[in-house]
Amino acid sequence: MSDLPPVLGQEDLARVLADVPYPDDWVWAAARRRQAELLKPPGSLGRLEDIGCWVAGVQAANPPHPFRRPRLLLVAGDHGIARAGVSAYPPAVTAAVVRAVLDGGAVARVLADHAGVGVRVLDLAVDDDLGDPEAARWKVRRGSGRIDVEDALTLEEASAAFRAGMAVVDEEVDAGADLLVLGEMGIGSTTPAAALVGVLTGADAAAVIGRGTGIDDRTWMRKCAAIRDAMRRGRPVQGDPVALLARIGGADLAATAGILLQAAVRRTPVLLDGVVSCACALLVHAQAPNASKWWLASTRSPEPAAKQALEWMALEPLLDLGLRLGEGTGGLLALPLVQAAAATLEGTALLRDLVPEVEVEQPDVPTPAAASEPVTVEAPPVEDAPAPPPVREAREL
Ligand SMILES: O=C(O)c1ccc[n+]([C@@H]2O[C@H](COP(=O)([O-])O)[C@@H](O)[C@H]2O)c1
Numbered sequence: 001m002s003d004l005p006p007v008l009g010q011e012d013l014a015r016v017l018a019d020v021p022y023p024d025d026w027v028w029a030a031a032r033r034r035q036a037e038l039l040k041p042p043g044s045l046g047r048l049e050d051i052g053c054w055v056a057g058v059q060a061a062n063p064p065h066p067f068r069r070p071r072l073l074l075v076a077g078d079h080g081i082a083r084a085g086v087s088a089y090p091p092a093v094t095a096a097v098v099r100a101v102l103d104g105g106a107v108a109r110v111l112a113d114h115a116g117v118g119v120r121v122l123d124l125a126v127d128d129d130l131g132d133p134e135a136a137r138w139k140v141r142r143g144s145g146r147i148d149v150e151d152a153l154t155l156e157e158a159s160a161a162f163r164a165g166m167a168v169v170d171e172e173v174d175a176g177a178d179l180l181v182l183g184e185m186g187i188g189s190t191t192p193a194a195a196l197v198g199v200l201t202g203a204d205a206a207a208v209i210g211r212g213t214g215i216d217d218r219t220w221m222r223k224c225a226a227i228r229d230a231m232r233r234g235r236p237v238q239g240d241p242v243a244l245l246a247r248i249g250g251a252d253l254a255a256t257a258g259i260l261l262q263a264a265v266r267r268t269p270v271l272l273d274g275v276v277s278c279a280c281a282l283l284v285h286a287q288a289p290n291a292s293k294w295w296l297a298s299t300r301s302p303e304p305a306a307k308q309a310l311e312w313m314a315l316e317p318l319l320d321l322g323l324r325l326g327e328g329t330g331g332l333l334a335l336p337l338v339q340a341a342a343a344t345l346e347g348t349a350l351l352r353d354l355v356p357e358v359e360v361e362q363p364d365v366p367t368p369a370a371a372s373e374p375v376t377v378e379a380p381p382v383e384d385a386p387a388p389p390p391v392r393e394a395r396e397l
C-alpha cells in the first residue's frame, strides 16, 4: 500500500485489486462437513450454519472460533448535497451524533458498549471541529461539494480518503482486529449512496432513491432530481472508482471503499451496515468480485439502493428489522448471531460420539481426496439476481 502514488489511478488500484484473495475453500468445505456431523439434524440451525461455515472460511480455521477483537469503524463526513434540501435533518446533526459516538449517548455507542466492541471514529469530512485529534487524523476537508452540480472532492482528496481507509485497516489488523464492523454518519449520505448504486447498476434515479432519515414527498422530488443529476455527472467515469467517488461520492464513502478493499487484502472479514456501506461495497465489488466473499450483509435496509447493491453482490442480509439508522447498528446487532454461529460450530458435540448408530449424510462438498486441484466453491445463486455490472475496466488492465 505504501508505494501507492498520491493520486490513485486505475492502474494503481488494479495492482491492489489483483492481490485480493479468496477465503479458504477447503476449510469452508471441511466446516460444511463438520456442520453435518453435529448433534442436531442437518440444516436445523438455518442460516446460522452457513454463517458458521463463512466464519471458518474467513478465519481459515475449522472449527472456527468467536471473534476476539471485533472493532467498529465509524466513518463520518458531511455532504454538500444536504444544502440542496435532500434530508429531513440539518447538517449540524452530523457533528452532534459523532460527538455522541465519541463521548457516549449515540445508539452506536450504546450497542458497541453492550456488545463489547471497541469503537474508532474516523472524521473524514465533518463540517465542524470535533476536538478529537485521533478522530481527525485522516480528515481531508470539511464537507463536500454539491454532487448534482459540482464534484464532491478533488481527485487528490478522494485518493487521500481512500488511502486513509486502507491505512486504518492496516493499523487495526496489525493491532489484532479480527473482524471489522462498518458504520457511518453523515446527513445527506443516502443521496451519494443512491447515485453510486444507480451508476454502477444502470438503474434510474427513481429506482434507487429512498426516504433516508424520513423525508416527505416534496423533499423526495428534490432528492430524486439531485440523484438524477449526480448520476449524469458520474456515468462518464463509472469504470474508475476513485474518480467516481470524487465526482459523486464523498470523503467518508471513499474511506469506506478503501476499508472494504484493504480488509479483503488483509483477509479480515467485515460486517456491512446499511445503504452507504452497501454502495461502497458494490463499488469495490465491481472491480474485485472476490472481495465480497470477505463481507457479510448484516441488515436489510429499506433503502432500495441497498437492496439493489446486495442483490448485485449475491449477499443475503442476516437481519430484517427495518433498521435505517446507520452508525454500524446493523453490524453491531448482527454480531451476537455471527458469534453464536461460530460458537455452535466449534462447541457442539458430534452426533456419532453420542449416538453411533445414526448415520450422517454428508453434504455434497469437495474433499481433498476427491480432487487433486483446489476448487472454487461458488456462493449459491440468488434468485432473480441481475447480471454482473458492466464495470470491469480497472480489473482488465
Ligand atoms: O443505514 C441505512 O440504510 C440508512 C438509511 C437511512 C438513513 N441512514 C442514516 O441517516 C443519515 C442519512 O440520511 P439522509 O436522509 O440525511 O440522507 C446518515 O447519517 C445515515 O447513517 C442510514
Ligand SMILES: Cc1cc2nc[nH]c2cc1C
Pocket: 089, 093, 097, 184, 185, 186, 213, 325, 326, 327
Ligand atoms: C438524530 C440522527 C442520528 C443519526 N445517526 C445516524 N444517522 C442519523 C440521523 C439523525 C437525524
